[in-house]
Every structure is written in structure tokens, then in C-alpha cells.
Amino acid sequence: MTDNPGHIHGEVFDAAVIGGGVIGCALARRFTLDGARVVLIEKAADVLDGASKANSAILHTGFDAPPGSLEAACIAAGYQEYMTIRDRLNLPLLRTGAMVVAWSEAEAALLPGLMAQARQNGVDDVMPLTEAEARRLEPELGPGVRAAFRVPREYVIDPWSAPHAYLRQALENGARLLCRAEVTGGRFDGEIWRLETSRGVVRAGLVINAAGLHGDRIDAMLTGTQHFTIRPRKGQFVVYDKPAAALTRHILLPVPTAVTKGVVVCRTAFGNLLVGPTAEEQEDRDHAVLVPETLTALIRRGTEILPALADHDVTAIYAGLRPATEFKDYQIRLDAGRRYVTVGGIRSTGLSSALGTARHVHDLCAGFGFGAAPLADPVWPRMAMLAEDEIRDWQCPGNGGVVCHCERVTRREIEAALTGPLAAGSLAGLKRRTRVTMGRCQGFYCTQELAAITAGRLDVPMTGGDT
Numbered sequence: 269m270t271d272n273p274g275h276i277h278g279e280v281f282d283a284a285v286i287g288g289g290v291i292g293c294a295l296a297r298r299f300t301l302d303g304a305r306v307v308l309i310e311k312a313a314d315v316l317d318g319a320s321k322a323n324s325a326i327l328h329t330g331f332d333a334p335p336g337s338l339e340a341a342c343i344a345a346g347y348q349e350y351m352t353i354r355d356r357l358n359l360p361l362l363r364t365g366a367m368v369v370a371w372s373e374a375e376a377a378l379l380p381g382l383m384a385q386a387r388q389n390g391v392d393d394v395m396p397l398t399e400a401e402a403r404r405l406e407p408e409l410g411p412g413v414r415a416a417f418r419v420p421r422e423y424v425i426d427p428w429s430a431p432h433a434y435l436r437q438a439l440e441n442g443a444r445l446l447c448r449a450e451v452t453g454g455r456f457d458g459e460i461w462r463l464e465t466s467r468g469v470v471r472a473g474l475v476i477n478a479a480g481l482h483g484d485r486i487d488a489m490l491t492g493t494q495h496f497t498i499r500p501r502k503g504q505f506v507v508y509d510k511p512a513a514a515l516t517r518h519i520l521l522p523v524p525t526a527v528t529k530g531v532v533v534c535r536t537a538f539g540n541l542l543v544g545p546t547a548e549e550q551e552d553r554d555h556a557v558l559v560p561e562t563l564t565a566l567i568r569r570g571t572e573i574l575p576a577l578a579d580h581d582v583t584a585i586y587a588g589l590r591p592a593t594e595f596k597d598y599q600i601r602l603d604a605g606r607r608y609v610t611v612g613g614i615r616s617t618g619l620s621s622a623l624g625t626a627r628h629v630h631d632l633c634a635g636f637g638f639g640a641a642p643l644a645d646p647v648w649p650r651m652a653m654l655a656e657d658e659i660r661d662w663q664c665p666g667n668g669g670v671v672c673h674c675e676r677v678t679r680r681e682i683e684a685a686l687t688g689p690l691a692a693g694s695l696a697g698l699k700r701r702t703r704v705t706m707g708r709c710q711g712f713y714c715t716q717e718l719a720a721i722t723a724g725r726l727d728v729p730m731t732g733g734d735t
């Protein structure tokens with residue numbers, strides 16, 4: 269990671285963002301493009317190490333968000349901006365559409381209300397489907413379907429290239445990144461914040477707390493008040509091998525409950541098929557432990573939805589933690605006197621809402637006047653394309669050869685991910701940038717070559733047999 273603490277400690281920034289999740293990355297971009305001098309502070313060796321490392325990768329329309337909520341507004345704005353900028357940043361979009369499927373009469377009775385809610389949220393192209401119509405669109409659906417409706421603009425994206433693109437655009441336009449820097453304290457002297465980090469003091473005129481699963485603790489530590497409590501909600505997933513992706517075209521959604529959007533079956537941008545997530549309350553904010561019995565139940569549920577899944581192999585399993593709170597809506601709060609903003613409780617829609625959330629926070633801070641105009645001609649980085657159905661680097665000349673054969677990752681892609689303003693700082697970060705070792709063999713064949721390429725360049729060196 270190309271951070272330079274010496275230089276960072278010598279500056280007074282307009283804004284310091286705490287936390288390099290998708291929200292922090294989008295905030296860094298928004299404030300930078302609008303002319304502020306920004307530093308992003310992240311405690312891990314690389315960004316996207318918290319809630320943002322493991323989600324379902326759905327670009328939500330917000331059709332089922334509570335009408336009138338801040339969440340609904342941020343999703344709508346975030347969705348819109350993603351669609352506007354994704355071409356320039358070279359970000360993928362799998363135009364799947366979603367289908368909300370009712371599996372009982374009681375669920376079917378809820379569909380009209382959900383469609384009305386969608387229209388209230390501005391998603392006015394939802395379409396009711398009879399059982400026969402649903403089956404015509406998704407012939408592999410299992411028995412028990414009662415009715416359904418389509419949400420045509422609900423799509424799948426790459427959960428990592430999007431936030432990486434936001435941050436890269438910030439960095440290439442002057443923002444700074446300080447990784448391995450845990451914020452441990454700080455004080456505001458009426459004009460300037462002095463944030464204490466494990467890598468020294470950072471000074472800024474505004475602090476934005478985007479610390480995800482630790483947002484409430486940062487508030488308590490820096491302001492002495494805490495308006496919400498994080499209640500981590502675990503989601504476990506099962507990833508099927510690529511041939512399974514042919515079993516469905518839509519994102520297959522259950523009828524949501526007050527607590528969860530429920531178990532989803534959908535393709536991924538990388539050409540796999542995903543079943544999950546669960547919604548499990550837990551105390552631990554950092555570790556999402558996989559539970560064999562739960563994964564078995566997920567496989568069973570996936571096979572009820574698509575019986576032909578029984579003939580396909582599982583490639584991987586993973587789990588993530590949502591930064592849920594005791595409230596349903598996002599917890600975004602400006603303390604103008606202290607020049608401090610909390611962007612907390614971005615529970616289960618943060619990937620979709622991030623760009624909109626960042627705009628909302630920037631608007632909240634408009635009165636602070638950072639003294640600079642929006643950038644007239646910002647740099648637009650182009651991200652490496654990892655989506656299975658797009659042209660990939662292995663198909664292009666001069667790529668140095670394929671290193672990871674399952675995911676077809678080239679030496680050139682790996683080298684690129686290890687250099688530049690947002691170089692991978694950890695093996696996990698390298699996987700998120702390239703998908704190396706994330707395929708069928710889970711690194712069995714490419715680890716040795718990868719260890720040689722990454723020697724001296726990751727926080728924890730790879731050994732030949734370590735994935």
C-alpha cells in the first residue's frame with residue numbers, strides 16, 4: 269500500500285475519513301472530487317477488510333426499503349450514480365433482473381403490498397407473475413411456487429472493483445491513504461481535529477466516522493456520546509462451481525421479512541452461482557465463523573429453490589458481518605459544532621447506496637466550505653475487468669501468461685494489483701483485486717508461483733503451500 273505517514277503527518281487535511289469499507293471509499297471519492305483534501309485511515313493492511321469484504325454483490329434498486337427512509341434515498345441516488353459512472357471506471361454489470369418468489373399462500377398474499385412499496389420507492393417497473401409465467405422465465409425453479417414478481421433493474425455487480433474504483437479515483441486526484449493505522453483516540457480544539465492512530469497523529473478540519481462494525485465505539489471514543497449500538501448480523505454463503513450459473517437468469521429473492529432479505533440464489537459477476545446469506549445475530553464484531561450445519565441447511569434450501577443444484581459442486585464457502593444496529597434505518601448524524609459526522613449502521617445495502625450515501629454526507633457538510641471548487645477535469649482510472657462474460661486479460665496479448673488457471677488470472681493482472689496508488693497490501697486484498705486462488709482448486713496449483721511473484725510485497729508473506 270503506497271501510504272506515506274511522514275507526509276501525511278505534516279499536512280492538515282480538510283477531511284479525515286475513518287474506515288476503508290465501501291462507504292469510506294465512496295466518501296473519499298466524493299469529497300476529493302468536490303475539491304477537499306482528504307485522508308482515508310484504515311486499521312487493516314488493506315481496504316475492504318470489514319463488512320465490505322463479503323456480501324451478495326447485488327446492486328439493489330431499493331424496491332423493498334422502508335419508504336421515506338434515508339436508506340431508500342441513498343440507495344436510489346447510489347444506484348443512479350453507479351449506472352452513470354460505471355462505464356468510465358470499467359465496472360461490470362450483470363443485467364439479471366430479480367424475481368421475488370412466493371413459496372406459500374401466505375407469502376403470495378404479501379406480494380401486492382411489496383409491489384406497492386416498490387412503486388412508492390420509485391421502482392415503478394415491477395411486474396406481477398403467475399406461477400406459469402415465473403416458470404417460463406425460470407424453468408429450473410423447484411415445486412411449490414405460488415406467484416412472483418419481477419424487478420427488472422435489480423442487477424449483480426463486482427463487490428470489490430466498485431469500491432476499489434471509488435478509492436482509486438480519490439487517490440489519483442490527490443487523496444491520501446493510511447493503512448495499518450488504527451484510530452485510537454483524538455480531540456477537537458475548536459478548529460482542528462488531532463486523530464491519534466497507531467501510526468501517529470493525523471490532523472483534519474472534519475472527521476467522518478465510517479468505521480462500520482466499530483462505528484459506535486469510535487463515536488464513544490471521539491465524542492463521548494453513542495447514539496446507536498452495533499449488533500453484528502452474520503451472513504453465511506455457499507458458492508457453486510461455474511456450470512451451476514446456467515441454472516438461473518434472475519436474482520431469485522424470497523419474500524423479505526422485517527429482519528432479513530432472506531436466502532438469495534443468484535449468479536455472480538465472476539460466473540459462479542451463490543446461495544445465501546443467513547441472518548444470525550452475534551456478539552463478535554470481527555470474526556464470521558462458518559458453521560457446517562448452517563451451510564448444509566443453505567445447500568438444502570438452494571436445492572429446494574433449484575433442484576438441479578444437487579448435480580453441481582460447491583467451490584467455496586464464506587461469511588460476512590452486517591453492521592446492523594437497534595434501528596432499521598442508516599445512522600448518519602452531523603455534529604456541526606465539533607465538525608464530526610457519523611455514517612453508521614449501513615446494514616445490508618451499503619454496496620448499492622455508497623455513492624448516494626457519500627453525496628448525502630457531502631451535502632450535510634456543505635456549510636463547512638472547504639475553500640476549493642470541484643475538480644474541473646478529474647482523472648478517471650479504468651479498473652481491471654474480472655467479470656466472466658466480458659473480455660478478460662487472459663484473452664489479450666502481452667499478459668505474461670496465466671498464473672491462476674481456475675479464474676484465468678494473468679501475471680500482468682497480478683503485477684498491476686501489487687503496484688500503483690492502491691496496491692494490494694495483503695493476500696486477501698490481492699484476491700479481491702484479481703480473484704487469484706478463488707476458483708475451483710482454491711489455490712492448490714498456483715500458490716507456489718504466486719508466492720514467488722508476491723515475495724516481499726504483502727504484509728504476511730505467502731509460503732509455497734499457504735493460501
Ligand SMILES: Cc1cc2nc3c(=O)[nH]c(=O)nc-3n(C[C@H](O)[C@H](O)[C@H](O)COP(=O)(O)OP(=O)(O)OC[C@H]3O[C@@H](n4cnc5c(N)ncnc54)[C@H](O)[C@@H]3O)c2cc1C
Pocket residue numbers: 286287288289290291292309310311312315316317318319320321322323324325326327328449450451452478479480481482486501502503504545587588589590591614615616617618619620621
Ligand atoms: C452477508 C451480507 C450480504 C450483503 N449483501 C449486500 C448486497 O447484496 N448489496 C448491497 O448493496 N449491500 C450488501 N451488504 C451490505 C454491505 O456489504 C455493507 O452495507 C457495507 O459493506 C458496509 O460498509 P461500511 O464501509 O459501512 O463498513 P465496513 O466495510 O465494515 O468498513 C469499515 C472499515 O473501518 C475500519 N475500521 C474500524 N475501526 C477502525 C479504527 N479504529 N481505525 C481505522 N479503521 C477502522 C475497518 O477495518 C473497516 O475496513 C451485505 C452485507 C453482508 C454482511
